[in-house]
Amino acid sequence: MENEKKPYEHEIEIKGVTKSYEKKDGSFLALSEVNLNIDRNEFICVVGPSGCGKTTLLNIIAGLHHATTGTVKVRGEEVTGPGKGKGVVFQQYALYPWLTVEKNVEFGMKMKGIPKETRRETAKKYMHIVGLEKFAKSYPKELSGGMKQRVALARAYATNPEILLMDEPFGALDAQTRAQLQENLLNAWQQEKKTCFFITHDVEEAVLLSTKIIIMSASPGRIREVINVDLPYPRNQETKLTPEFNTLKNEIWNKVYKEYLQHAK
Ligand SMILES: Nc1ncnc2c1ncn2[C@@H]1O[C@H](COP(=O)(O)OP(=O)(O)OP(=O)(O)O)[C@@H](O)[C@H]1O
Ligand SMILES: [Mg+2]
16 A cells, blocks of 8 residues: 555645635735645644634635645645544634543544444543543533543544644633643554644744644745754653754744744734
8 A cells, every 4th residue: 555656645635725705895815825835744833923724724724625726636626515534623622522432532433433342442442542431421511621632522533533733722721721722632643643734823842742843924825934843752741842843943932933033013
């Protein structure tokens, strides 16, 4: 399989994507000429000021919105709608309140017609990775925000998507829970390298998780710079203490922060 020639070059190919929104006072260019290739198993973090089009870009890759011009291809196929190969985790946990944790994690697999026995086993594996085995029979209302987000993560992984799209999934969490979830996500990714597209406002989070950071800038939204994060894996919270980590974090933080300041003028 590995040596077979693929009919496409990159896992995700974004070519000349622009997005205009029609507003009362005319059209607004939210994304301008975005070109980006993402390879299999890459963990991409996208940072940039509020309103620079990060969510817009994610929604276009997810097939939830259409680009005004340009194309997005996932594994060589043009994205025309939300397909099965894409798992999305939003900022606000979208769990089914009437289903237990276990049933929530199993839901996507059930929709795919995966047999009960396999569903159970797979759900168990991912609940273990995110540290929620003990809560398998609990309902979402009995969980904290961080725990709910861990269920969302386990569910996304359990459906075995080719790519994972995450829009500030840890944005609403406190620092400690956030660190725990970063660890969960790192563990999951280090075990099974899904291609990830992860939006965050947190430069430290971006450096910790990613193989590559995309810095976007606003008005109109575009890709300003792509930075390789060459820190070795496995990574964990202690990686944040290394000089290499801090050099990179400062470099990127300066770039993003300067952009914020320019934007605020
Ligand atoms: N449905 C819409 N109609 C009109 N304008 C929109 C719509 N959605 C987004 N926009 C505008 O497009 C721009 C990009 O929005 P988007 O949500 O992609 O930004 P973002 O980078 O995700 O911001 P944040 O960091 O605050 O989440 C913003 O200026 C926003 O006002
Ligand atoms: Mg957004």
